[in-house]
Amino acid sequence: MAHAILTASSLCVIFICLLLDYSISHAxxxxxxxxxxxxxxxxxxxxxxKEAGYFEKNGLNVEPVQVRGGSLxxxxxxxxxxxxxxxxxxxxxxxxxxxxxxxxLACPVDADPVYLITRPEIxxxxxxxxxxxxxxxxxxxxxFYLRAALxxxxxxxxxxxxxxxxxxxxxxxxALDRGAIAAAALTTRYAIPFLQRGWPVLVDLSTTxxxxxxxxxxxxxxxxxxxxxxxxxxxxxxxxxxxLIKKDLRFAEKSFAKWMREKDSTIAKxxxxxxxxxFKPAPIVPDQGIDNVIQDLVKARPDFKQYIGWPEPFRExxxxxxxxxxx
Numbered sequence: 001m002a003h004a005i006l007t008a009s010s011l012c013v014i015f016i017c018l019l020l021d022y023s024i025s026h027a028x029x030x031x032x033x034x035x036x037x038x039x040x041x042x043x044x045x046x047x048x049x050k051e052a053g054y055f056e057k058n059g060l061n062v063e064p065v066q067v068r069g070g071s072l073x074x075x076x077x078x079x080x081x082x083x084x085x086x087x088x089x090x091x092x093x094x095x096x097x098x099x100x101x102x103x104x105l106a107c108p109v110d111a112d113p114v115y116l117i118t119r120p121e122i123x124x125x126x127x128x129x130x131x132x133x134x135x136x137x138x139x140x141x142x143x144f145y146l147r148a149a150l151x152x153x154x155x156x157x158x159x160x161x162x163x164x165x166x167x168x169x170x171x172x173x174x175a176l177d178r179g180a181i182a183a184a185a186l187t188t189r190y191a192i193p194f195l196q197r198g199w200p201v202l203v204d205l206s207t208t209x210x211x212x213x214x215x216x217x218x219x220x221x222x223x224x225x226x227x228x229x230x231x232x233x234x235x236x237x238x239x240x241x242x243x244l245i246k247k248d249l250r251f252a253e254k255s256f257a258k259w260m261r262e263k264d265s266t267i268a269k270x271x272x273x274x275x276x277x278x279f280k281p282a283p284i285v286p287d288q289g290i291d292n293v294i295q296d297l298v299k300a301r302p303d304f305k306q307y308i309g310w311p312e313p314f315r316e317x318x319x320x321x322x323x324x325x326x327x
Contacts, residue, residue, distance in 0.1 A: 029059065030056065030059055030060060030061035031059060031060050031061065031227075031230055032060075032061045032063070033055075033060055033061065033062045033063065033083055033084060033230070033234065034063050034065055034081075034082050034083070035062050035063065035064050035065065035082070035084050035085055035086070036064075036065055036066075036067040036073040036076055036077075036082045036085030036086065036087075037064050037065070037066055037067070037085070037086050037215075037259075038066065038067065038068070038073070038086070038136070038140075038141070038215070039066065039168060039169045039170075039189075039260065040086070040112070040141065040187060040214065040215045041112075041187060041188065041189055041256065041260075041271050041272070041274075041275050042086070042108055042109055042112060042214050042215030042275065043064070043086045043215050043259075044108075044241075044245060044252060044255065044256055044272070044275060044279075045108055045238050045239075045241035045242045045245065045279065045283075046062070046064055046086065046238065046241065047064060047241075047255045047256065047258070047259040048241040048244055048245050048251065048252055048255045049062075049237045049238055049240060049241030049244075050062055050064060050255075051251070051254070051255045051258070052240070052241065052244055052251070054236075054237035054240045054241060054244075055233075055234070055237045057237070058233035058234070058236055058237050059233060060230070060233055060234060060237065062234070062237075064259065067085070068136060068137065068167050068168050071091045071095075071137050071138070071139045071140055072137070073085045073086070073087045073091070073218070074087050074091040074092055074095045074100070074102055074218070075095070077102050077218055077219060077220055078095060078100040078101055078102050078220065080220070080222075080223075083219060083220075083223050083227070083230070084105075084217060084218065084219050084223075084234060085217075085218050085219075086215040086216065086217060086218065087102075087104075087215070087216060087218040088140065088141030088144065088212070088213065088214050088215060088216070089104060089107075089144075089212060089213040089214070089216065089289055089290055089293045089314070090139055090140065090141060090143065090144040090212075090293050090296075090297075091139050091140060091141075092104055092216070092218055092314060093290060093293045093294060093297065093304075093307075093314050094139055094297060094301075096313055096314050097294075097297070097301070097304050097307060097313075097314075101220040101221055101222055102218060102219075102220055103218065103219060103220065103221055103224070103314065103315060103316045104213060104216045104217075104218055104285045104290075104314055104315040104316070105216065105217040105218065105219055105224075105231070105235065105285070105315070105316055105319060105320060106216060106217040106235060106238060106239075106283040106284070106285065106320050107213035107214070107215075107216040107217075107280075107283050107284070107285045107286060107289070108214075108215065108216070108242060108278075108279050108280060108283045109214055109215075109275070109278045109279060109280065110211045110212070110213070110278070110280070110286050110289060111205060111206060111210050111211055111212050111214065111278075111289075112141075112145065112187050112188075112205070112206070112212075112214050112278075113187060113188045113204070113205070113206040113274045113275070113278065114145045114149065114185050114186065114187055114191075114204070114205040114206065115185070115186055115188075115191040115194075115195070115201050115203070115204050115205075116146075116149035116150070116152075116153065116183060116184075116185050116201065116202040116203045116204075116205075117176070117183065117184055117185075117186055117191055117194045117195075117199050117200065117201055117202075118182060118183040118199065118200045118201075118202060119176065119179060119182050119183070119199070119200075120198075120199055120200065122182055122183065122200060123200075125153035125154055125155055125202055127182075128150075128155060128160065128161055128182055128183055129155070129160045129161070130160070130161075131161055131162070131181070131182035131183065132161065132162040132163070132164055132180070132181045132182060133146055133150075133161050133162070133163055133164070133181050133182065133183045133184055133185075134163065134164040134165070134166045134171075134172045134175055134176075134181050134184060135163060135164070135165060135166070135172070136165070136166065136167060136168055136169065136172070137165055137167070138163075138165055141212075141214050141215070142169075142172070142185065143163070144212060144293070144296065145185040145205065145212070146163065146184070146185040147296065148185075148205060148210055148212070148296075149185045149202070149203050149205055152203050152205070152208060152210075153202045153203055158299075161182075161183075164181065169186075169187075169189075169190050170190075172184050172186070172190070173186070173190050173193075176194070183202070185205075187271075188270060188271045188274045188275070189260070189262070189267055189271045192266070192267050192270055192271070193267075206278070210292070211286050211288045211289040211292055212289050212292060212293070213285055213286055213289040213290065213293075216285060217234075217235065217238060217283075219231065221316065224316060224319060228319070231319050232319060232322060232323060235319055235320050235323045236323050236326070238283075239281075239282075239283065239320075239323055239324070242279050242280070242281060242283060243281060245272070245275075245276050245279055246276055246279065246281070249269075249272055249273065249276060252272045252276065253265075253268045253269055253272045256268050256271060256272055282320075282324050283320070284317060284320060284321075285311075285314075285315040285317060287311040287315075290311040290314050290315065291308060291309060291311065294307050294308050295308065
């Protein structure tokens, strides 16, 4: 009897060991991908696809990691530290034109909902002359949006304001709230508290005709050539993430709150609603957005003029087009 019990116990232990061994080996089959993000809600398709298990279903273990600023993300792609990341067109175009191997693969929105918000004592755009504003990093998406907003209200962003580099969105919010800066170009998530308090909005860029590819899926051509299957499976899951956002706002809100550590349910709800309307079911890289960036960069880098009307060096539409044809 004792022998029978021992045998059964042994079999149980063996079964558990085999199960654990299978689980470990199965987990090792997943291709581990570190994906760089910033604090922009435009990265929501990646967070939602992760939470929904879409990447795992495609054999990928995608781990989103926060990086402060698109220029640092672009550098990490060029050095090979990150195979994919979300980056704005400004940093990608600048790096590619300078010879870096980095390319846009998919862009979820044609422009973020961005508000140029000023302190209550500011009565007009002219009052901002000689004042300070801030961005995460020079050459980042926040930098492009700030310059676009200032130009829209008739200011010269290179001469009329001092632009500080503060590292991240929360620091910009604190600086504006405390009066260290007079204005900031803020996405919905960071703008909501100021909008609720009735602070002045000089322009809402989402109501203009601005096209700027923000938080785009970015990689290198070397990686795309070396791992076409990984690229395909990543983009498949990414597109599914966009579709789920539009279908299930509540799921998207939970994903947003988790990855952004957002405790205010109102901010999560309003942010997701704003972006769900803007996310493109087919997130093709907009050529007009690339051209807008080049036109902006030419002022500081006249040699970039050769790229006006020539978007091909900066985007690779083939992998996404293959995914979209499967539907």
